[in-house]
Amino acid sequence: MKKNYFFKSTLFLKVVLLSSLFVILVMGGITYMHISNLTNSTKIVVKTYKVNVELERIISYLREAESDYRKYIVEKDVSYLNPYLDAKEKVNNSFLKLNELINENSKQHENLTVLNKLTDSLFFNFSKTNIFVENNETNTKALNLLYFKENAIIDSIRRKTNEMFFLENKLFNNRQEKYESDLQFTPLFFYLVLLITLIIIILAYSKITNDLKNIKVKNDQLLIFKESTNQSEIIGKHGNWVWHIESDIFTYSDNLYRLLGEEPQSFEATLVNFLKFVHPEDVDKLTEDLNKMTHVEELPFINYRIIQKNGSIKYLKAYAKSFYSLNGQKRLLGNTSDITEEIESIIALEERNLELERNNKELSAFNYAASHDLQEPLRKIQTFVSRLEEKEAATFSDAGHQYLERIKFAAGKMRILIDDLLQFSRTNKPDKEFVEADLNALFENAMQDATVIILEKKAKITSDTLPKAKVVAFQIQQLFLNLLVNSLKYSKEETFPIIKVNYSNVKAKETPHLLKAAEGNYHKITFTDNGIGFDQKYAEKIFDLFNRLHNKQDYSGSGIGLSICKKIVENHNGFIFSKGEINVGAVFTVYLPVI
Amino acid sequence: MQPNYIHIILADDDEDDRLFFTDVFEELKINTKVNTFNDGEDLMNYLNKVETIMPNVLFLDLNMPKKSGIECLTEIKGIHKMSEIAIAIYSTSASEEDIEQTFVLGANIYIKKPDSFEKLKKALSEVVSINWQYHTNNLNKDNFLLRL
Amino acid sequence: MNLFFKFDFHIVCKKVLEDKLNALNLDYELLGFGEIELKKKLTPKKYLALNASLNDYGIGIIESQKGILVQKIKDYIKDMVFNEKTNVNVKSSVYLSEKLGHSYSYLSSLFTEVTYSSIKNFIIIQKIEYAKQLILNTELNLTEIAFKLNYSSVAHLSTQFKNTTGITPTAFQRIIFKRREISQQKIN
Structure with a gap:
């Protein structure tokens, strides 16, 4: 765009320059012609004047010659002949001059030729008369005739010169007129040329100043841009x-x-x-x-x-x-x-990540080792207790029996706690393999794992057909088992537990629970029971590790089962929610992303 | 002639567990011969002897010094003369995946050490009787998997 | 390359028996499951030779009358499970007492005495064994296998499979296939 504008601008400037040069040249040419015309007319005026003077001279020479000649005739003094002879020469000179002055004008030329003939004939006449004078025949008829003829010639000369005067004056007048008109237009022309030149100069000036201004602004911007680029280069x-x-x-x-x-x-x-x-x-x-x-x-x-x-x-x-x-x-x-800083911070971040991972690994390894190694002595305590009970119980006192029972109970509690802890630490382990699994089969397996407690509580469990999903199979089975066991454990004493498992495929956008979740579809699996329920204010707390809503005497449990559920669901990038109502039951809702 | 007893070997570094184990077979009314080893290395040395008669069932603890149960298992699976031994993993506990892994590596049986003597007795008797079935009924041992 | 086989144990055993008996130039007649009639009495030397050669194949001569009866029970059960023609909806107890001419309670106690396990248990083991074969060597799915083995439902089969082996049918299949994969990798 700018480039185009620039192009246009230079082209425009060129056109303006060329056209103004042209106009000035034309005006100059016209002025030149005009002035040379003026000079010409001055010359012509001078010429006319000269012609008139020359004609006057001829007339006067002729008159002088005539009068002197007359004197000669009368007084017979030869000295009077000299002016006459001079006049002849002078007239001839004037004729030469006139011829030069009027050679352009054919009419005047003709007149001049006639005049020349007339003067010639006059001088011829003089010479004839002269013969008479020399012979002293002055009062003869012939001389009178000659004299008469001479007068006639002079008259015609006078007429001719008058005619020429008139013509020349007429020419002069014409020229004068033209000269005057020329003179009248000359200032106008000068003025016009000046005006146009001025306009062009002003235009050019304004254009140039405008351009200069623009360039200055652009230059200023460029300078700022350059400086800011420098700055940003340094900062960035x-x-x-x-x-x-x-x-x-x-x-x-x-x-x-x-x-x-x-x-x-x-x-x-x-x-x-x-x-x-x-x-x-x-x-x-x-x-x-x-x-x-x-x-x-x-x-x-x-x-x-x-x-x-x-x-x-x-x-x-x-x-x-x-x-x-x-x-x-x-x-x-x-x-x-x-990008040194970025790279360094990335490296630092990676190192910190690694450290964190290491710490995490160590922690879960510790957790695993602790719970795993605790199992061994516990198992032996339990086995020895069972041996004791079997072999030696007969010799025990009542108190001894009671103590044995207490030991058994406490050991059993510890067993549950350690098992759950171990389970929890296992769900924490990274590097799980996600495989396509039939959730129905996993649910069936979970049911089988819970067979004893299901039969014991005479629970009725119904389930929708579940989908196939890409999951860590062991974990999902554990999730189902924990949810089932949780519902069975917190069932009401007087009624048989009923657990309903429902499934639907939902869109994250349309589900209030999943507003914070990533877009896409989710498997929604709900476990609804008719157990003792819980106060809704504990809905989130029940997923916390070691958190129990009920005292240890009434309900066995480690407070880990639901934490494991939450952990598993989170491992699958899913969500778990609970809803409870005391003495009505609980609903656990699991959302697993559809992969 | 087949010997008329079941030959059983246990490799376990835990003295108490060895004691429970031998006690069980003393109480069971099955004709058995039980040998125990303290670690995997002792066990493998014994098995690798030319004159050793291969046991019917071999119980392996997973966590043992010198040579772990898994190491023994993989080693045994690579030795032809030991291919007929039914191998039972006898361990405190493991994750489902670890259990499956031992099966994949060739174990036939996985027993989680129970927390009472009665349960242990029941488990071991079941192992021996089912193994006996496989042994006496020409069942395909390759497909013999049992988890207790 | 791995090859997978299916066996008919009857034919295998019969063939082995025939070969071994022929090798010792014995005059005999096959009577049925694991029972032959010899035309002449065996010399002790020949008896030992026969027993030794059969032991290589895991076949042993049953010496006691009880043992013979137990073997017959086992054979009938196997036939009942593996042979689809006899695999009708007859109760196993009725079938066995009819075939062997003894009361079921007698057979049952005798069987437990000799094998340390019950007839019922043995039937289950055989059925699960057959299920394993079908899972591994056929394209049948669990529903079809359950039907073929006279289970009332897949769940029933799965439960029994799990109770007998401690693992689920799918886990079983997964484990064996993984094993085969590994041995294939070793060969390659």
């Missing part, structure tokens, strides 16, 4: 470079030098100089990548390391985009950033 730890591929010339921004740990523009920007900083292990890879850059259009990020002169290693990431200059030269515009 990145630098720019341009690679003119055809001429193999590089330009580096100041900060690129800083990234290398060098003063800005402290060395020549070449590939060889740059590669000196690159980590020896990365040089080959970088060179290869740079080669790719020169001919591949879509360029990926390049990661490499550099070693600064002070020995510190930095991680750099470069991205380049090729573009073509206006004259078609290919260039790579690159941006290189220092």
Whole structure:
């Protein structure tokens, strides 16, 4: 867009310049013609004047000659003949001058020729008369005739000169008129030329100042942009470079030098100089990548390391985009950033993660070992107790029997606790294998595991058809078992437990429970029982480890079963919720994502 | 002629467990011969002797010093003359996956050590009688899996 | 490469018996399950030779009358379980007492005395054994297998399978297939 505008602007300027040059030239030409016309008319006026003077002279010469000649005739003094002879020469001179002055005008020329003949005939007449005078025949008829003829010729000369005067005056008047009109338009022309030139200059000036202003603004913006780029390069730890591929010339921004740990523009920007900083292990890879850059259009990020002169290693990431200059030269515009801090923080994070994982592993290993190793002595206590009961009970006192019972009971409690703890630590173990499993089969297995307590409580358990799902099979079976056992354990004494298992496939968006969950579908499995229920305010607490809502005498249990459920569901990225109503029952809802 | 008793071996580092074990077979009315070993290495040394007659059932504790039950199991499964021994894993407890893993490795029986003598007696008698069935009825031992 | 076989134990045993008896040049007649009639009395030397050669195949000569009867019970049970023609809805107790001409209670106590386990238990073991074979070597699913073995439901079969072996049918199948995979990897 800007480029186009720029183009238009220069073109416009050129057109304006050319047209104004043209206009000025035309105006100049016209003015020149006009002035030369004016000069011409002045010349012509002068000429007319000269012609008139010359004609006057001829007349006067002729008159002088005539009068002198008369005097000669009368006084017969030869000295009077001299002016006459001079007059003849002078008249001839004037004729030559006139001929020169009026050679352009044919009419005047004709008149002049006639006049010339007339003067010739006059002088011929004079010479004839002269003969008479020399012969002293002055009062002869012939002389009178000649005299008469002479008068007639002079008259015609006078008429002719008058005619010529008149003509010349007429010409003069014409010329005068033209000259005057020319003179009248001349200032206007000058004024017009001046005006147009002024307008053009003003236009050009305003255009130039406008452009200059624009350029100044643009320059200012560029300056700000450049400064902010510099700033952002320093703050953002990145630098720019341009690679003119055809001429193999590089330009580096100041900060690129800083990234290398060098003063800005402290060395020549070449590939060889740059590669000196690159980590020896990365040089080959970088060179290869740079080669790719020169001919591949879509360029990926390049990661490499550099070693600064002070020995510190930095991680750099470069991205380049090729573009073509206006004259078609290919260039790579690159941006290189220092990602050392990111890399270092990632490494630190990874280390912390590893440490956490290690801690977690240690903790669960400890938990496992503790609960596992506790089993052994406990089992022996229980076995020895059973032996004691079987073999030696007969010799015990009543108190002894009671103590034995107490030991058995306590050991049994401990057994449950340890088993559940072990179970819990197992659910905590990572690296579980998710496999496609039929949840119906897992539920069936859980039912089988709970057979004893189901039969004992005469429970009625119904279940919808469950789907297949990608799960950790052992864990889901454990989940089902724990939920069943939980419902059976907290059943009402006077009624047979009824447990209903329902299934539906729900969308996370449409389920109030799953508003915080990721989008998608979930398997919703609910366990509804008619047991003793619980106060809804404990709905979340019951999933906490070792949390029991009932005292130990009334209900056996470790307070771990539901925590295991929660753990298992969380392992599957699912959710578990409980809803209770005292003496009515409890509902446990499990959501497992559909994978 | 087949010997008219069942030859049973137990490898377990725990003295009490060995005691319970031998007590059970003393009380059971089955004609058995029971040998016990304190660790996996002792057991393997014995089994690898040329003159040793292979037992009918071998009970292996998983956690044993020197050589664990799993190590013994894999070793035995690679030795041809021992291929006929029914192998019972006799352990305190393990996760479902670990149990399945021992079966996959070739164990035939998995017994979780029970917490009373009566249960132990019942379990061991069941193992011996079912194993006897397999032994006497030409059942496919490859398919013999039992978990108690 | 692994090959998997199905056996008919009757035929295998019959064939082995015939081979061994023929090898010793004995004149005999096969009477049925595990019973032969010899035309001439055996010399002690030949008896020992026969017993030794049969022991290699896990076959032993039953010496006591009780043992013979127990073996007959076992054979009839196997026939009942494995042979679909006889596998009708007849109660096993009735079937056995009819076939062997003794009361079921007598057979039962005799069987327990000799084998340390009950007839009922033996039947279950045989059925589960047959189920194992079907699970591993056929394409039949559990429902079909339950039907074939006269179980009232899949759940019944599963429960009995679990009670007898301690593991579920699916786990059983998984374990054996994993074992085969491993042995195949070893060969490769």
